[in-house]
Amino acid sequence: xxxxxxxxxxxxxxxxxxxxxxxxxxxxxLVMFMCVELMLNxxxxxxxxxxxxxNDIGGEISVFFVLVVAAAxxxxxxxxIVAIMRRRSGTTADDISVLRG
Amino acid sequence: MELVVxxxxxxxxxxxxxxxxxxxxxxxxxLSLVMSLFAVAVLFLNQDAQFLAAVQxxxxxxxxxxxxxxxxxxxGVDESEDLSIEPIAGQRPxxxxxxxxxxxxxxxFVAVSADGGATGAESLTAPKVDSITQSSTVSATEQLTDDVxxxxxxxxxxxxxxxxxxxxxxxxxxxxxxxxxxxxxLLTIAVVGAVLLARKPKGELAPMPDIVVRSxxxxxxxxxxxxDGDGEVAPADDAAAASTEETA
Amino acid sequence: MNxxxxxxxxxxVDPLFTAGVGLEEVLIVAxxxxxxxxxxxxxxxxxxxxxxxxxxxxxNRVGPNIAGPFGLLQTLADGIKLFFKEDLxxxxxxxxxxxxxxxxxxxxxxxxxxxxxxxxxxxxxxxxVTWFGNTTHLQVADPPIGILFVLAMSSMAVYxxxxxxxxxxxxxxxFGSVRASAQMVSYEAALGLSLVAVLIKSGTLSTxxxxxxxxxxxxxxxxxTGFIPFIVFMIASTAELNRPPFDLVEAEQEIxxxxxxxxxxxxxxxFFLGEYMNVVxxxxxxxxxxxxxxxxxxxFLTSLGWLWGIFWxxxxxxxxxxxxxxxxxxxxxxxxxxxxxxxxxxxIPLSLGWLIALASLDLARSEGWNRGLVGVIAFGGxxxxxxxxxAAVNAGQRKRLAGEGVD
Numbered sequence: 001x002x003x004x005x006x007x008x009x010x011x012x013x014x015x016x017x018x019x020x021x022x023x024x025x026x027x028x029x030l031v032m033f034m035c036v037e038l039m040l041n042x043x044x045x046x047x048x049x050x051x052x053x054x055n056d057i058g059g060e061i062s063v064f065f066v067l068v069v070a071a072a073x074x075x076x077x078x079x080x081i082v083a084i085m086r087r088r089s090g091t092t093a094d095d096i097s098v099l100r101g
Numbered sequence: 102m103e104l105v106v107x108x109x110x111x112x113x114x115x116x117x118x119x120x121x122x123x124x125x126x127x128x129x130x131x132l133s134l135v136m137s138l139f140a141v142a143v144l145f146l147n148q149d150a151q152f153l154a155a156v157q158x159x160x161x162x163x164x165x166x167x168x169x170x171x172x173x174x175x176x177g178v179d180e181s182e183d184l185s186i187e188p189i190a191g192q193r194p195x196x197x198x199x200x201x202x203x204x205x206x207x208x209x210f211v212a213v214s215a216d217g218g219a220t221g222a223e224s225l226t227a228p229k230v231d232s233i234t235q236s237s238t239v240s241a242t243e244q245l246t247d248d249v250x251x252x253x254x255x256x257x258x259x260x261x262x263x264x265x266x267x268x269x270x271x272x273x274x275x276x277x278x279x280x281x282x283x284x285x286x287l288l289t290i291a292v293v294g295a296v297l298l299a300r301k302p303k304g305e306l307a308p309m310p311d312i313v314v315r316s317x318x319x320x321x322x323x324x325x326x327x328x329d330g331d332g333e334v335a336p337a338d339d340a341a342a343a344s345t346e347e348t349a
Numbered sequence: 350m351n352x353x354x355x356x357x358x359x360x361x362v363d364p365l366f367t368a369g370v371g372l373e374e375v376l377i378v379a380x381x382x383x384x385x386x387x388x389x390x391x392x393x394x395x396x397x398x399x400x401x402x403x404x405x406x407x408x409n410r411v412g413p414n415i416a417g418p419f420g421l422l423q424t425l426a427d428g429i430k431l432f433f434k435e436d437l438x439x440x441x442x443x444x445x446x447x448x449x450x451x452x453x454x455x456x457x458x459x460x461x462x463x464x465x466x467x468x469x470x471x472x473x474x475x476x477x478v479t480w481f482g483n484t485t486h487l488q489v490a491d492p493p494i495g496i497l498f499v500l501a502m503s504s505m506a507v508y509x510x511x512x513x514x515x516x517x518x519x520x521x522x523x524f525g526s527v528r529a530s531a532q533m534v535s536y537e538a539a540l541g542l543s544l545v546a547v548l549i550k551s552g553t554l555s556t557x558x559x560x561x562x563x564x565x566x567x568x569x570x571x572x573x574t575g576f577i578p579f580i581v582f583m584i585a586s587t588a589e590l591n592r593p594p595f596d597l598v599e600a601e602q603e604i605x606x607x608x609x610x611x612x613x614x615x616x617x618x619x620f621f622l623g624e625y626m627n628v629v630x631x632x633x634x635x636x637x638x639x640x641x642x643x644x645x646x647x648x649f650l651t652s653l654g655w656l657w658g659i660f661w662x663x664x665x666x667x668x669x670x671x672x673x674x675x676x677x678x679x680x681x682x683x684x685x686x687x688x689x690x691x692x693x694x695x696x697i698p699l700s701l702g703w704l705i706a707l708a709s710l711d712l713a714r715s716e717g718w719n720r721g722l723v724g725v726i727a728f729g730g731x732x733x734x735x736x737x738x739x740a741a742v743n744a745g746q747r748k749r750l751a752g753e754g755v756d
Contacts, residue, residue: 003104006211008144011111013207015118015137021200022122025193030173031121031130037165038118038134041141044157052148057272060150060265064273067153067160068284072291074165078172079298085176102370128446128515135508155497163504167511167534174515174527264493266554 008049015042029081033074040070106147114140127173131166138162152266364477365485373483381489382463389462393625394424399667400625400674407678427618434614442518442611450516451612451619454509457502458626463489464498464556465633467662468643470654471564476557476643478655486557487643487655495556496548499634500541503589506627507533510591510598513620514608525607528685529591529598535692536588539581542700546578546707547638560642571639574707579639581700583672586631588692591624592673594680595688632669633662640665694742702731 015038022035044063051059113136120133138161145154273281365374398413398421405412413420438444468487469476477484492498507530514526547570551559563569571579588595599607609620636642643658650657683691706727713723 001104003107007107007111008148009211010208011107011114011144013204013211015114015141016207017200017204018115018118018122020203021196022118024196024199026122028127030127030169034121034130034134034169037161038121038137041138041161044153045141045144048145048148048150048153051150057268060153060269061272061277063150063153064156064269065277065280065284067156068288071160071165072287074168075291075295076298078168079295082172082176083298126443128443128512132446132449132512151492151494152497155494155501158501159497159504163501163507163537164534167504167507167530170508170511170515171527171530174511174523264553266494 005049005053009046012042012045012049015039015045029085033077033081037070037074040066103147106143110140110143110147112140113137114144128170131169131173134169135162135166138166149265152269365483377483377485378489381485385462385489386459388467389459389626389629390622392629393622395421396625396629396670397424397427397621399670400677403671403674404678407675431614431618436614436616437611439518439611443516446512446516447611448616450509450513451616451623452509453512454506454623455619455626457505457509458623458630461499461502461627462630462633464492464495465630465637466491466556466560466642467633468655468659469560470647470658471561471642471644472647472654476561476564476658487658488556491555491557494554496544496554496559496638500537500544503533503540504537506589506623509620509623510608513612517608517611519611522608522610525598525610529608532591532595532598532685532688532692533589535689536585536696539585539692539696539700540589542697542704543578543581543585544638546574546700546704549704549707549711550574556637556642560637560644563641564644566641566644566646569639569641569644574639575703577703578700579635581696581703582635582638585692585696586635587673587676588688590627590631590673592628593677594683596677597682597685597688628670628673629666632666632673635669636662636665694738698735698738702734706731 019035019039019042022038023032026032026035044066047059047062047066049059051057051062117133117135117137117140121130121137124130124133138157142154142157142162145151145157365377401423402412402420413423416422416426438447466476466486466488469478477486479485510533511526511530514522514524514529517523547559548554550570550573551562553559553562559570563573587593591598599609609617612620643655643662645657645661645664647654647657706724709723709727710720712718713720
């Protein structure tokens, strides 16, 4: 039983699929956001695996940028959620269906 | 040995992921996410990406999820979501189907192709050398270096015998320096945007639009919002109306 | 028993692992872990005693003097008393997270200590010791990302405090814990930036290498980086540890205890154990980064050079603990907004500007430019930016006060 990169890729696919299901099922905006972060992590794992497979440092560089962009996106996304939730408490993603407000 | 670490870390990653989507309480979801992130950091370590493992813990687990927890705690969104209500009929089976479809497709591609689907050639300009075994303070013995392919062929000045972070830094500041500068700009924009969005609004706010909640419960939601005059948190009757929607 | 393939990723640069990971190596690492843990627990006990005695001395009191000679066993007595107290669990909180939170404070504190080099002779050797034919470093682990690991663990320490306050299910602990986590997160940035100044000069992330690069006595990062990174690191770590004068987290409402209000018995003692463990560990990290770690003169018995290394390390850590207690006895507490101002508007720009100036000096040396001129331009630019920032902050504050009316 040798550990090849296929194992890592399958694990990353499983994490990505679980994140997808979570994103589609949950309605709390924060939990949906966290599922997106899980999917991003699965993609990071894939990048690093390919980088190790091909002996290319570009895999790790891509992860670096994905990490930075994810951080920026979380900051802005949470600010939006805070701005919305301040006005109505107890909203779910279903309620935020109009662009106004 | 790497196999053992992979199995343990993989188990915890999947456990954390399932905990994330199945927990009723958002705080429990956040903690499960932290477990998953830690497991992924260990998997990074397993593949000799040490700097990324450390940065993953510092940035993701140590800052991003802390931010999530801040918002959850401060906004009081920790009332547990009622997971048994399905807003759109048949949503859950379809979501499961989509998830299984994604999984089957990716696993099929990975399993069918050789080398796990890696179609590129090995890099000549940005080689990633197995840094630990060739670290300059360890005398590289035979058994440590013979399974690193191409390490002796690539002579990209100084790329050998470099710790992982040196290789990363060198590539980042030579080949990818433009992307690096652009991400610096991106972060600045994100900070400015967040500060602007999260400020308390001054003056009168427009009246709240009527929201039509397309849910299987409670049709009484269309007039449940009173206009907020000064941007305060929704008054008590609004919160009560909102909570009756949730618990119907 | 010799494993066929050594475990490559964490083989690191410890000479113990060059020949593969076998049973002997695992036993040696296990021994190091046990020794380090015991050492840390004993030092925490002594640190608590030291704090109470010294604080008493500085405030003209006597301090503990009943349990054991000079009150040395007072901490043990307190621990036993706490052990027998009733374990209260608030009904309105989240029980699982309530139980988890003290461990989230304790475990990073110990893990941080594993990368701190506690001894070794860096003058006559390379800081390793050889026992029973095995050469190893005098630290539990030496990963190539040593200092990043310290930063990672201090990031994880925020969770314990934040979850403790939230899971107590009552308002004041939540409030206290949110303030605490905001404080810790803010000062982490200043911590990291002053750390990078050290990294520029040492050129490596591994703690063993950092100590080795300072092994001269005149090479300490304290003066090699200028004194500013050390001062910034000291202030930032005091805030990270929630020590006075940044301790409004714990003594915020003075009677109500902040995030650990609802905790009693063993869980409370775990929090305090974690906090003092963090103090000892952070002192160790500061000594490693800025004061050369186990570096010091070896007047006699040069064959036992590694013991001298331990002696000097302990001396320096005790000096830092003394300083922390000194802060407690002399300085008044910071108000929350003053604390945030200090972190964001002073420490972060200062450490960032100093870092840029140091980096430009380094570049000048490697490119062969005139270092004096570059130094003048860099530090002059730093002063100018500082003045501009100050002016901007003051202008903003004036506008805000004029808009709201003076408080």
